[in-house]
Amino acid sequence: MSSDDNTLTTEIRTQFGKGAARRLRASGKIPAVLYGHGTEPRHLALDGHAVFLLVRKANAILDLQIEGESQLALVKDIQRNPVLQGIPALEHLDLIVVRRGEKVQVDVPVHVEGESAPGTIHTLENATLLVEVEALHIPESIVVSVEDLEDGAQVLASDVTLPKGAVLVSDPELLVVGISVPPAPVLEDEDAVEGESTEGESAEGDAETAEASSDDE
Numbered sequence: 001m002s003s004d005d006n007t008l009t010t011e012i013r014t015q016f017g018k019g020a021a022r023r024l025r026a027s028g029k030i031p032a033v034l035y036g037h038g039t040e041p042r043h044l045a046l047d048g049h050a051v052f053l054l055v056r057k058a059n060a061i062l063d064l065q066i067e068g069e070s071q072l073a074l075v076k077d078i079q080r081n082p083v084l085q086g087i088p089a090l091e092h093l094d095l096i097v098v099r100r101g102e103k104v105q106v107d108v109p110v111h112v113e114g115e116s117a118p119g120t121i122h123t124l125e126n127a128t129l130l131v132e133v134e135a136l137h138i139p140e141s142i143v144v145s146v147e148d149l150e151d152g153a154q155v156l157a158s159d160v161t162l163p164k165g166a167v168l169v170s171d172p173e174l175l176v177v178g179i180s181v182p183p184a185p186v187l188e189d190e191d192a193v194e195g196e197s198t199e200g201e202s203a204e205g206d207a208e209t210a211e212a213s214s215d216d217e
Contacts, residue, residue, distance in 0.1 A: 007063040008050055013043040021092070030090050034064070034073055036097035042066065044095075052087045059106045059138045062095065072098045074106070074135065098135040105132050105169055108139055110160075114147030116179045122146045123178045129157055130169040139163040144177055153179040 013024070013031060021031050028048045035041040044066070054060045060075045077094035098104060107128040116122050129142055142162060144155055158172035 006054060006061060007065060008046055008054075009065045011045040012067065013045050016043070025088070025091070028087075030093060032093035032095055034066075034071070034095040034097060037099070039097060046093065048087045048090060051093065052090060055090075055093075057140055058109055061098065061136060061138065064095075072100065072135070074098045074104060100136060102135050103132050104135045104138070105130060106138055108133075108166075109141045110176060111141040111143050112146055112177060113143055114145045116146045116149045116153075117151065119181055120149070120151050120179050121182050122149070123180065125175045125178055126157075126170075129160065129174075129176070131162060131166040132169050133163075133166045137165055139166060142166075146177055146179060149179045151179060151181045 010032075011029070013020075024031055024045055025048070029045040030048045030051050032044045032046050033041050034044055044064070054062060055075055055078055062073045062075065064071045064073050073095040075093060076096045078090065079092040079094075080089045081091055082089075096104075107130050109128055110124065110126065112122060112124055131142075133139070142160060144160055146153075146155070149155075154175055155177040156172065157168060157170045157174040157176055160168075160176060162168060
């Protein structure tokens with residue numbers, strides 16, 4: 001937070017409802033609500049372009065400028081339009097008040113690195129891990145290495161090396177990554193295919209014979 005990259009000038013919203021929200025988004029702004037620490041919810045309007053750039057990473061911390069005062073907030077939830085892309089897809093933000101030095105619990109994305117043993121593949125069973133971490137030092141991802149792991153190997157949450165200052169909250173026995181040998185492709189039985197072909201030819205022959213007999217009559 002030493003730079004101004006996360007700083008957003010806000011406006012207080014006084015109009016509510018779907019119609020008001022549509023008009024707000026049409027003007028290039030995104031509706032948001034800020035709550036937490038026992039404070040009354042505050043309904044805000046944020047610049048859509050700036051928000052779009054900031055929320056591209058998980059658990060973004062915003063420095064909100066609200067009526068001349070600075071307030072740090074964690075992006076807790078983003079409502080998106082599944083049909084639209086880019087800025088228009090952002091429909092609403094839920095923000096939580098945070099303070100310098102306090103710890104928060106957040107789901108951090110898991111990033112898999114390395115190559116498992118030849119002939120095996122890895123399966124990411126859980127894409128995030130819940131950790132407790134200082135609000136201004138939330139890691140962008142948690143790295144899990146599968147380098148040279150053999151078939152049947154499992155990486156549990158307790159096996160993962162967490163970033164400095166992070167404490168695991170997820171179940172330690174939670175399966176994060178599994179290593180396995182992919183199933184062999186199913187090939188058609190050549191004898192069965194030949195049998196089907198012979199049966200088909202026999203059926204065609206019977207049909208032709210029956211047709212010839214009918215013509216003779």
